[in-house]
Amino acid sequence: MSMLDGLRLLDGLRFRNISSPIHKIDPRAKFVYVCALFFVAILFNQIIPLLILFLSQVPLVIIARVKKEWLRLIRGSIFFAALIFAMNVISLYFYGGYPSLASIIEHSLAMTLRFIVLVESFSIFFLTTSPDIFGLSLEQMGIPYEFCFAFTTAIRFVPVLAEETQTIMDAQRARGLELESGGFIKRIRNYIPILIPLIVNAIRRSLELAEAMESRAWGASKKRTNLYALKMGGKDYCFIIISIIIILISIYVWLFIKIPSITQIMQL
């Protein structure tokens, strides 16, 4: 079921049209903020700063009123989180040179937490930014309209694809296909009857989309103008400044403060 899980995860990133202070922030400012979070998450590999980073996003999620979707997303990422944890434990056990099992587990937990923080910050961005506005901001940053359009369309089709995958799986199971049977190779082969209709339909749909676009004169005028234009306001600059402060503080902490590990604290 991992493919469907992946799609569900993407579906969890789908924008929900509600209004909140976070929704109103310019996507470019939010993007800077997400980059700051990414930077901090990559900078530290200890559990304590990552935990602080994780928890500090919770108020933001509550202000943005996307708690339910956000929780669903975190739950959806558990499969990948578990995978990352297992991979880390195994590789560190054999190649890491860590002194004890406890420290291996702590480090693996930190890596898993880093992944969750990345998912979390990504989700705050996508849950509070409509694909259209995001496309608009890309366009205003000078990215060609064709790419912006392709990007927003791709986002828009994720839920369609998730639903279609479910239907195809149902249709094939109704013909006696057992996805979870057989050895490793057999299990991969089991997905062929699902992947082929999915791909064929995606191609067919993209051709239909192209026809629909052409019949509505897409790309007829070389110089496009937009009905809405994004403008950065005081709030947005504030948000960017906060992001920069977060980066500066974390660089300071990283350089000058020694962060104890949980294993060390326990030993005291």
Added chain:
Amino acid sequence: MGQNGAGKTTLVKHFNGLLKPSKGRVLIDGIDTRHVSVATLARKVGFVFQNPDHQLFSETVEDEVSFALKNFGFDEKTISERVEKVLNILDLTHYRKSSPFMLSGGERKRVALASVLSWDPKILILDEPTIGQDSYQKERLRQFIMQLNQQGKTVIIVTHDVEFVTECEPRIILMKNGRIIADGDAREILTDPNLVSEASLVLPEITQVFMRLNDYGFPRNVIGVYEAKRLILERLSGGFMR
């Protein structure tokens, strides 16, 4: 039958275990669907999905039709016999070696039907089988369904196509907003204007004619062409003025 979003497909997906009941239970031949896999139930309950593009994946029509037979573990000889037979019934023999993706919408739909009929399930569920079929194919399909029914098979059809249904005169279940609003004979359900409009359907054309002829002493609950013919002929032989 019932309007879009009434819950028809959701209901029939419970019959082969694709969906399990959150409350109560679903029994198929005395077996509780919660305790067996979809593959086990599918052997008894054939389900043809609305859109054939959600299931076609093989290189040839022949492979497509034998896919389920292989899943159920039939032997080579039986598989080729069954494929031969079902392609013949559904008028697909000349497409045997063609790619299912090259066929027209209606033909793809028949391939999907063939791929389920091949294992001869006891219960057959057809989700919107008449979409994209011309009137000739529809008539063939109708005759085929009647024939299956006479062989003692249960055929469940999810459809909006009132005219297609009236000719079969089946038991009809009307649904709306996830609930069953009526259950009975076609003659009784499809001639009730209130029920029919509540389910966003239209009265069969014959019924509409006979409702307007009600003032002349004709019955209202007529749905079949042959019955209509008989009633009109009786009246004609009896003379116009009584």
